[in-house]
Amino acid sequence: MIREFDLTGRLAVVTGGAAGIGRAICAVLAEGGARVVVADRNAEAAAALAAELGGIALPLDVTDPERCEIAAIDLMANYGPAAILVNNAGIVMNATSLEVDLADWRRVIDVNLHGVFHTSRAFGRHMVAAGRGSVINISSICGEVTVHPQPQAAYNAAKAGVNLLTKSLAVEWAGRVRVNAVAPGYTATELTLLGRSKPEWFNTWLAGIPMGRLAEPREIALAVAYLASDAASYVTGTVLTVDGGYTAI
Numbered sequence: 667m668i669r670e671f672d673l674t675g676r677l678a679v680v681t682g683g684a685a686g687i688g689r690a691i692c693a694v695l696a697e698g699g700a701r702v703v704v705a706d707r708n709a710e711a712a713a714a715l716a717a718e719l720g721g722i723a724l725p726l727d728v729t730d731p732e733r734c735e736i737a738a739i740d741l742m743a744n745y746g747p748a749a750i751l752v753n754n755a756g757i758v759m760n761a762t763s764l765e766v767d768l769a770d771w772r773r774v775i776d777v778n779l780h781g782v783f784h785t786s787r788a789f790g791r792h793m794v795a796a797g798r799g800s801v802i803n804i805s806s807i808c809g810e811v812t813v814h815p816q817p818q819a820a821y822n823a824a825k826a827g828v829n830l831l832t833k834s835l836a837v838e839w840a841g842r843v844r845v846n847a848v849a850p851g852y853t854a855t856e857l858t859l860l861g862r863s864k865p866e867w868f869n870t871w872l873a874g875i876p877m878g879r880l881a882e883p884r885e886i887a888l889a890v891a892y893l894a895s896d897a898a899s900y901v902t903g904t905v906l907t908v909d910g911g912y913t914a915i
Contacts, residue, residue: 670897674699678894679741679748681728681785682755684711686855687804690883691752692719694891700750703741705785707755728755728781734788747792747799750894753782753828754804758857762817771820778824779831786835786845793843802893803832803847804886807909810849815870816861825849829905836903844902846893851909853881876911 678695682688684706692702692715702721706712709725716723722745726737741748756778759770782803793799807813809825829847836845852858852871858880861867872878889908892898907913 668897670899671891671895672699673750673891673895676700676749676894677703677741677745677747678750678752679703679705679724679785679789680752680754681705681726681781683752684708684715686857687850687853687883687886688752688754689715690887691754691890692721694884694887695750695752695894696721698891698895700894701745703748705737705755726785728753728785729776731784731788734784738788738792741789742792747796748789749793749799751785751789751793751799751801752804752890752894753785753801755781755785756804756857758818758821760816760818760860763819766820774820775824775827778821779827782828782831786831790835790839790843794839797842799843800894800898801835801843801845802890803828803845804890805829805832805847805849805905807849807851807907807913809905810907811913813871816867832905833903840902844893844898846898846901846903847905848886848889848893849905849907849909850886851875851881851907851912853883853886855883874912874915875909876914879910881908881910 678700683704696719704712704716705724705726713723806825808822832847
């Protein structure tokens with residue numbers, strides 16, 4: 667292995683790590699040598715994956731700022747500061763802006779944007795104090811362009827916020843902690859199951875992807891591993907788009 671890609675001995679926290687893209691990220695980081703902390707609201711699933719990877723399970727609701735701070739303090743006390751934080755936890759709800767329930771709107775923003783801030787601040791304060799680390803936020807092509815035909819203004823707005831939050835933290839923490847984002851295109855996970863079950867949505871998606879297929883979760887995870895590693899030592903404030911060419915059209 668090229669030494670700059672080696673993650674041996676690094677503590678990596680992955681929120682929403684028990685399923686989908688998060689699960690693939692946990693697996694890839696573990697392959698790279700990191701000790702992975704599977705942080706997820708689903709404590710049972712987190713424990714199962716952590717056992718499989720030789721990692722640590724961390725029950726965590728990213729919308730609870732106090733719990734995020736306590737989790738970061740506990741982790742610091744037991745294992746030292748995280749070297750890698752991947753903010754992956756996210757949800758989507760499809761409803762038109764005229765019909766969306768405001769509770770659903772707030773929930774999407776709370777998980778997808780506020781949650782990224784809560785965990786970045788909680789774990790990031792220890793990384794900044796240590797003078798090292800890499801934060802990778804999982805954004806989306808939806809933070810760059812408006813996808814269709816599915817209505818999801820809350821999700822799009824949250825991911826656009828994640829992109830600028832990424833750049834803001836990168837500037838604030840420059841020289842100590844690198845902060846970047848990965849913006850996946852349509853990926854074959856549980857999150858896209860609804861769309862994949864609707865031919866009128868799925869066919870539109872495929873027609874807009876020059877490579878003609880969805881991403882596999884591991885393809886997104888490998889981009890995360892790059893940003894987590896020393897191979898990206900001069901990369902900060904960047905949103906790395908992994909979308910098969912969707913946003914290039």
